[in-house]
Amino acid sequence: MQPRNMSMSGVVDLAAVKAAGEAKAKAEQARAEAARQGGTPAVAPSALVIDVDEAGFERDVLQRSAEVPVVIDFWAEWCEPCKQLGPLLERLAVEYNGRFLLAKVDVDANQMLMQQFGIQGIPAVFAVVAGQALPLFQGASPEPQIREILDQLILVGEERFGLTGIQVDPAAEGVAAESAAAPVGPYDALLEAAMSALDAGDMAGAVQAYKNVLADDPEHPEARLGLAQAELLARVQAMDPAAVRKAAADGPADVAAQIAAADLDLAGGHVQDAFGRLIETVRRTAGEDRTAARLRLLELFEVIGSDDPRVTAARQALARALY
Numbered sequence: 001m002q003p004r005n006m007s008m009s010g011v012v013d014l015a016a017v018k019a020a021g022e023a024k025a026k027a028e029q030a031r032a033e034a035a036r037q038g039g040t041p042a043v044a045p046s047a048l049v050i051d052v053d054e055a056g057f058e059r060d061v062l063q064r065s066a067e068v069p070v071v072i073d074f075w076a077e078w079c080e081p082c083k084q085l086g087p088l089l090e091r092l093a094v095e096y097n098g099r100f101l102l103a104k105v106d107v108d109a110n111q112m113l114m115q116q117f118g119i120q121g122i123p124a125v126f127a128v129v130a131g132q133a134l135p136l137f138q139g140a141s142p143e144p145q146i147r148e149i150l151d152q153l154i155l156v157g158e159e160r161f162g163l164t165g166i167q168v169d170p171a172a173e174g175v176a177a178e179s180a181a182a183p184v185g186p187y188d189a190l191l192e193a194a195m196s197a198l199d200a201g202d203m204a205g206a207v208q209a210y211k212n213v214l215a216d217d218p219e220h221p222e223a224r225l226g227l228a229q230a231e232l233l234a235r236v237q238a239m240d241p242a243a244v245r246k247a248a249a250d251g252p253a254d255v256a257a258q259i260a261a262a263d264l265d266l267a268g269g270h271v272q273d274a275f276g277r278l279i280e281t282v283r284r285t286a287g288e289d290r291t292a293a294r295l296r297l298l299e300l301f302e303v304i305g306s307d308d309p310r311v312t313a314a315r316q317a318l319a320r321a322l323y
Helices: 022-036 057-065 078-093 111-116 143-161 170-180 188-199 201-218 221-237 243-249 254-265 269-283 287-303 309-323
Strands: 047-049 070-075 101-106 125-130 132-138
Touching: 047 078, 057 070, 057 101, 057 125, 070 078, 078 101, 078 143, 111 243, 111 309, 125 143, 132 143, 188 201, 188 221, 221 254, 221 287, 243 254, 254 269, 254 287, 269 287, 269 309, 287 309
Parallel strands: 047 101, 070 101
Antiparallel strands: 070 125, 125 132
């Protein structure tokens, strides 16, 4: 099936670069700076495929697009065509040996990026070259046609922006694996301090202790979970439950009241009630209100954990509510 071209309607100007000449100048400036600092080091093949979220998008996609075309794969766990396309793109990223970088975006966890790119369905594949967004194709397409699209993308990157890709060193794979296996910690003292603070009802102290761990190791699973839980407890601690419940019941359109009630639901163990309340709020709101409800729902997902089936089901319901 021929890849379907996607409309650029609704896509934001990601780097505020409207002219190709300006984008090329930015790319050349970035490369010159990298050269002054000794050049960009070679990466392991596994580093050619990265998971990207809203918080790291500027660093991992926009900035990297000044040295190599970044292909973005918008996917979701429940999307069957995504499960066909994703491994193919990952294999091609390694095979193309640094001519492009593959960034994978889970749309359930990063709805804002999905909205910014104007995506109506997944899988959807975009590219960012020197800060400029380009639609590539939508749907799981045949490998020969995907190769042709990638070849054209690489040619555009070279001819218009002078992007020659990044250097890949297969020997660095073992070094990267050793580095990944080595713990950054230990954080026993900080984690114990966080638990002690929780036991004492000192939510601010617990939050800070977890943040101290994450400042050094942003992906530390225990600290991420602990921080989400401590922040929830801190919010609930300051509430008058009866007043919150009454405000939510009296004002179904009051987004702040619904968010507060969802916090109480989750803290009380009513997980599906909390998720359902916020999904319904997302469904009937728009603009900043919708964003506020969606972001709180994502925070509550962190409290429960992404592997929990209730979170998986809620993510799917959230996607349906948004689109």
